[in-house]
Amino acid sequence: MNILLVRVSSLGDVVHNMPIVADILRHVPHARIDWVVEEGYTALVRLNPGVHRVIPFALRRWRKSLTSAATRAEMGAFRRSLREVEYDFVFDTQGLLKTAVVMRLALLAPAGQRIGLANATEGSGYEAISRIFHTFSVPVGVRTHAVERGRVVVATALGYALDTPADFKLSAPRVEPRPDWLPVQPYAVFFHATARAAKQWQVAHWITIAADLAARGMPVLLPWGSPSEKIAAEQLAALMPNAQVLPKLSMMDAVLLAHDAALAIGVDTGLTHIAAAFNRPTIELYIDSPRWKTEGNWSPDIINLGDEGQPPTVDDVRRAIAVLL
Template sequence: MKILIVKLSSLGDVVHAMPAVQDILRARPEAQIDWVVERGFAPLVQRCQGVHRIIASDLRRWRKKPFSAETRRAWRAFKAELQQEQYDAVIDLQGLTKSALVAWLARLSPGGKRYGLANQTEGSSFEAPARWVAHRAITLPAHCHAVTRSRLLCAQVFDYPLPQALTYGLQATPGRHGAADGPWQTSVALVHGTSRADKQWPLAHWRALAQRLNDAGFGVALPHGSPAEEDVAQQIALNLPQAQVWPRLGLDKLTDALSACAGVIGVDSGLSHIAVALDLPHVQIYNFDTAWRTGSLPGFTRQCSVFAQPTPSVDAVWQAWLGVLPDTAVA
């Protein structure tokens, strides 16, 4: 059986789709699973156990210059790669017009079908073409965790009960992380960067938390993905003896680097979701009561979410961090 997953973006959404792949392979171990994803996230999907072929798209870039010669050439190449295989099932896990277009372009085997969402779930985007393209559009509960949404859809497509065990299948090699040398097994990565300003945690809070971590015997590792985030990382690290700003890393190397750490404390962002997928000790900071949709799920006892408005206090985050650690981890 050949299956095509369409989940293009964003980083957190891509991570949230990984358990559905593991569920399918548990129920259909003979399946060949290919995945269409935005090129920037392809290095992460390469780390997802069981994915046979990755088809990288550049839809975000192409729509900026849709009629340029370069875009037309790239689109033709993408379409040719997409249509190399015939699929028994094409599953649109995104539910947007762009993902519906990709699903519609994919070739089906004789008897093959396209599957997608029939409705919007709370807090997630949905556009009507996703329903129109599908041979079978599946209705899901309106109040549904982002991970559970993809898992439920695939369970209904292939008619298996939702497994109790949840695994992401995200593979990492801590010794090949590519960050600066250091004892990362005793360092905590602080994921302060997010694409939304209203999800950020105050700089003074980050500095106070970093100081507490140093005082407790932990180093502090500071990843970043833009010049603005690097500037914040430098400010957090200022005058702290055991804090290091990492160089800019690609997603594959960054995944390796995070996997080598003692844990992660971060805002609601893609990197925080990677930490959950790696089953690291992790505290996720929420300024909005949306942890039910994107936070840790039952069974992941080494992760927790902290919510308060306008933002959680340093004390609340610190106590949560102590709560996810093994008893022997604090000096």
């Protein structure tokens, strides 16, 4: 059975789509699974050994130069890659017009089916027009967890029950040589940055928790992804004697950072969810986003704190650290 998964972005959503692969192979061991994903996330998807082929999608880059011959050639090659295999099932678990178009471009086997979401979940970016190419659409509850949403779609189509916790099946990243910035001793990482200011935790809280970890002899690493986030990291580090601002990281460097952490503390952002997917000791902080949507609920090594409009306190985080360390 040939299966194509279409989940192109964003980082956290790609991570939350991973358990579908283990689900399928548990119930259909002979399945060949391909995955279409934005080119920036291909290395991450390749860490899942159950994915046979990763097909890069570069719409974010292509749309900047749609009239260029090079871009048109790349788009043609992408279309041809979708038609190298006859797919028995094509699943769009994102539910956008762009992912529906990718679904439509894929070559179906004679009895093949295109399947996706029948409806939005609360607060999702679902586009109803995405149903236009479906063979059939799978309804999900409006408050279905981000991980469970895709799992439900695929399980319904393939006729199996979801009777196990989410299994991300991510292999350890291999980064050679070992980066100089990666400590030999156990470290904590603070995923403090997020695009939306309302989702950030108070600076004073981060500083207090860093001091607690310093008393344990644990260094704190501060990653960043944009110039403004770098400034924020530097401002935090100036007030944390045990903190190190990291250099600009590649995707695989960031995955390695999450994978090797003795403790990850982070707001609702993709890198926090990667740490949780690896079942690292992780504290997820929900400040201004609903916890039910993305909380790590598959491992006792993940503690979820706060909720939309109910940010966690320092004492909440201290108690979680005492449990995890």
